[in-house]
Amino acid sequence: MPKHEVKSTVKDEELIQKRREQISRGAVKLFIDKGFHRTTTREIAKEAGFSIGTLYEYIRTKEDVLYLVCDSIYNEVNMRLAELDTNDNTIEGLRLAIANYFEVINVMSDEFLVMYQESKSLPSEALRYVLTKELEMVQQFETIIQRCMEAGNLRIGPEEVSLAAHHILVQGQMWSFRRWALRREYTLERYIQVQTDQIIQGLEK
Amino acid sequence: MPKHEVKSTVKDEELIQKRREQISRGAVKLFIDKGFHRTTTREIAKEAGFSIGTLYEYIRTKEDVLYLVCDSIYNEVNMRLAELDTNDNTIEGLRLAIANYFEVINVMSDEFLVMYQESKSLPSEALRYVLTKELEMVQQFETIIQRCMEAGNLRIGPEEVSLAAHHILVQGQMWSFRRWALRREYTLERYIQVQTDQIIQGLEK
Amino acid sequence: MPKHEVKSTVKDEELIQKRREQISRGAVKLFIDKGFHRTTTREIAKEAGFSIGTLYEYIRTKEDVLYLVCDSIYNEVNMRLAELDTNDNTIEGLRLAIANYFEVINVMSDEFLVMYQESKSLPSEALRYVLTKELEMVQQFETIIQRCMEAGNLRIGPEEVSLAAHHILVQGQMWSFRRWALRREYTLERYIQVQTDQIIQGLEK
Amino acid sequence: MPKHEVKSTVKDEELIQKRREQISRGAVKLFIDKGFHRTTTREIAKEAGFSIGTLYEYIRTKEDVLYLVCDSIYNEVNMRLAELDTNDNTIEGLRLAIANYFEVINVMSDEFLVMYQESKSLPSEALRYVLTKELEMVQQFETIIQRCMEAGNLRIGPEEVSLAAHHILVQGQMWSFRRWALRREYTLERYIQVQTDQIIQGLEK
DNA sequence: AATGAATGAGCCTTCATTCAT
DNA sequence: GATGAATGAAGGCTCATTCAT
Structure with a gap:
């Protein structure tokens, strides 16, 4: 697009x-x-x-500003993620990718919140464009998971790859959306640890 | 409150x-x-x-309307959940509770979307009240998990109970928020199955 | 319409x-x-x-106001004209109708000016409606001229009736549009006399 | 001026x-x-x-542009008229002058419309100047009529010369202003013929 | 208790004009 | 002489809220 x-x-x-x-x-x-x-x-x-x-x-129009904001947030996130991409295919690589993503979210927590709460106000064409950006992020994780699978380090059905990728993204957003509840009980480090453990475990059945 | x-x-x-x-x-x-x-x-x-x-x-004020809406949605959700509460303490009971919750979300998908996207516009006092409602839902799942633990059917650390409950809620909301992506690939039944499997598995390390 | x-x-x-x-x-x-x-x-x-x-x-919209203005002016003009319609079919009747019309224009000179200068700013649908109102006025004079013709009091070709009616209207508007020049030299009475003479004479070849 | x-x-x-x-x-x-x-x-x-x-x-200022436009239109009209001035003093000469004028208007119909509809927006000093230009045109026709009168080819009172000149100008503008109605029924040639006939006839009482 | 006309602060957007380069 | 980015006053219009009936 x-x-x-x-x-x-x-x-x-x-x-x-x-x-x-x-x-x-x-x-x-x-x-x-x-x-x-x-x-x-x-x-x-x-x-x-x-x-x-x-x-x-x-x-x-004012909506253009919202688009500019969403676009720049996505670009920054993708840049930060690309920067840290280890490109290997071990479980450890996946674990690191997740941790990186969570850390990016932690830093840009406010921006994430804005984007997810306001993007619905975009005119439909712009909204569609922003959703493709979101899908690109999903695909980044799909690729990583795929690579792990192909290397034999992960055993999940191929139809579940996409869901797993969404899962990771949502788990990350949760740190932004529900911080009012989570930050009372967790540090970022602990949250990353517990969540990645659970995600990885979920992928190794 | x-x-x-x-x-x-x-x-x-x-x-x-x-x-x-x-x-x-x-x-x-x-x-x-x-x-x-x-x-x-x-x-x-x-x-x-x-x-x-x-x-x-x-x-x-207009915000009162938003509050009324959020309040009524929460009430309806809680009612529907309470209705189906089996009150037992087996893994199967937990599994059923999760499935129920997911089905409620599926039915009230639009309402959920509205609530999570607009509640930020509530005046702070009303917002706080709505958040307590959200916490009540978390607690409902905490209780169920707790009961399973106490019955020896689940082995997770006590500090993780709250996170697991949040996890379940978010997983459910994901079905509402990301339906633009998920409904292309999943039926509700399959989504419930895959997600509950993964959640339960994550709780049985 | x-x-x-x-x-x-x-x-x-x-x-x-x-x-x-x-x-x-x-x-x-x-x-x-x-x-x-x-x-x-x-x-x-x-x-x-x-x-x-x-x-x-x-x-x-603001243009609605312009429409309201044009509409009310036309209505007032048509009302005033109808009020004075003698409904006879003599040359004298035509002469009177013209004089009436000129007098109405004289009284509503400002309004006429506004209408003719600003109606171009109407949205096209409203403009079309206003033009039909103008045509109605043309038709009023066409009818009068026709009646005179049929009574044998006027001898002009039937294709010229419409033009003659336009002619009368324009001659009247001239008193509004060119008053900056005409009022220096003419009183309304004299203007009416000279113009009707000329119009009638033009119709009796 | x-x-x-x-x-x-x-x-x-x-x-x-x-x-x-x-x-x-x-x-x-x-x-x-x-x-x-x-x-x-x-x-x-x-x-x-x-x-x-x-x-x-x-x-x-922007109004200067409007002035430039009006000025250039008047200049073009006056130029075109001067070009065709036969300078004789017969009725036929008057007839030709009128026909010329009507043809110029026909060619510059849009420009005329603009000028008469927008000149009211000129700052007053510029407006006054433009009106003198209009008066110059009136005077051109006054001169022609005067010459005819002095040559004994026309018999109208001297106080009516100015009105007759205005009359001719307005009759010409009518072809521009009311074309939405007139062009359905008349060709330029026919319009010229009928109108000049009537005008001349009106001047020969 | 219900109605709906009235209010005006405030919003988004445009555009004539200026001025540094 | 030419350019075009910057300015901000001003305009059309909306809408939450009030209050007399």
Whole structure:
């Protein structure tokens, strides 16, 4: 699926990149605080460091800002994950990948929350694009699991690979969504340990 | 925690109950369709079958409606779960409880989605109350797991009981949140089977 | 052609009529002064005597106001003309009809100017409706001319009836459009006399 | 009345002329399409073939563009009329002048429409200048009529000369303003014939 | 208890104009 | 002379809430 396009009246492509990063960075803060709907475009402009007029040189609608935010979060997550990809096919490699993912979520906990709570407000085309991004993440884990299977280190039915990958993602999101309950009882390290144990165990029946 | 109170100018307690049910039932439909913020109070009144003036005789703010909705969803879920509680302490009992819960979620999938996506818009006091409701559900599963443990049918550390309960809840919500991906590949029956297997297996190390 | 409909959230049909008259009356004043585009909806509301919110209970868009204005002007003109229709078929009757029409234009000169200068801003459906109203006026004069012809008091080709009617209308509008030039040199009475003479003479070849 | 002056930061008088012609030519197109108020300065610049910054080197306000447009239309009309002036003093000469004028209007029908619908938006000083241009056209016809009168070919009172000239102009504009009605029933040729007949007849009482 | 007209703060967006490069 | 990014005042419109009937 091609990238969802956000129209801009500005020609300098580099400047567009720079300004949109400012927008995105500012907007996340606000969305975390007050949610998408309670944040005004003026606040976004101010937080980004320029006037409302300038904001609208780089986006066409408020929803574009939400898309920019979601896109940049996904990109950062994928980048961080790619950075740490060990590319081996042992159980230990899977374990590490999971731990990395959980740590990324821990760092970007607020961003995750925003993305999952607000993405429903995206116009449908943009929403579809964002969902493909989510699927890409699922596929990253599917690949890792697949590699383990093929190397004989994991014994699960091939139809369960996808579910297992979703499972891992959701388990990670749980650390973001339910932190109000979990952080009372767990440190990140302990959470990672217990959850990976359980996930791996579930995959080795 | 005491129930969050919604002020009304009407005295007749019974009428209040009836009207609020109408409001809640109508509002869920609309929230499912368009989300909380995109739904207007006028639409809510219309869907409930009376005028905007009357709506405001039974609530004080729009957020009250959201609270009413969340509250009624939780109540319905808890009712349905309680109905099916076998109260035994075997693994089979746990398995059945999980299946029940998943089936309830399947039926109320839209409602769950609304609740988890919109509850952040509740005023903090109401939010806290709703979270206690969520915790009650966690506790229901904690109790079941505990009973299994005490009967010797499960061997997990006591500190992990709470996490396991959260785990079950999240696994269920996953069926609601990620249906865009999961329903392509799984039927509810198969999903229940695979997930309960994995959960139980995770608890029997 | 059915009347172009303007949506309202208010139910009381009588109140709608009353409010729309207020709107129309206030708006004409402003449009005469500053034109449609330079007049703000806030100003319209204020001039009509209520708040911006109330204004929008009776219209859906700013263009609706323009339509209301055009419609009410046409209605008033047609009413005034009908009032004075002698319904006879002599040249004298035609002469009187023309004089009446010119006098109406003289009284509603500003309104005419507004209508002809701004109606292009109407959405196409409303524009079409307004044009049919204009055609109705043309037809009123066509009928009068026809009657004179049939009574043998006028001798023009039947294909020229329509043009003659347009001619009369335009001659009247001229008194509104070019008053900056004409009122320096003519009184209404003299203008009526000279123009009707010429029109009638043109019809008697 | 001296020409209304439009300030420019550019010195090269020739370049100014060239650019302003570009502006005017582009703007008419847009004004015909969307009217003055709905056309943006950016669109004007683009249509003219340069940047918004450059546009503002040759004008000071958006209204200047409207003035440029009106001025250029009048100049073109006057040029075309002068070109065809037979300068004789017969009825036939008058007839020809009228036909010429109607043909010019037919060719520049859109431009006429724009001018008469939008000139009200000119700042008052520019408006006054444009009105003098209109008066010049009136005077051209007054002169022709006068010459006919003095040559004994026309017998109308001297106070009616001006009115007759206005009459001719308005009759021509009618072909532009009411084309939605007239072009269904008339060709230009027939319209010219019928109208000149009537006008001339009206002048020969 | 029910109704629905009235209110106005506040939102998103546009666009004429400027000015540094 | 030309460019185009930046500005912010201002505009159209919505909607939660109130209150007289």
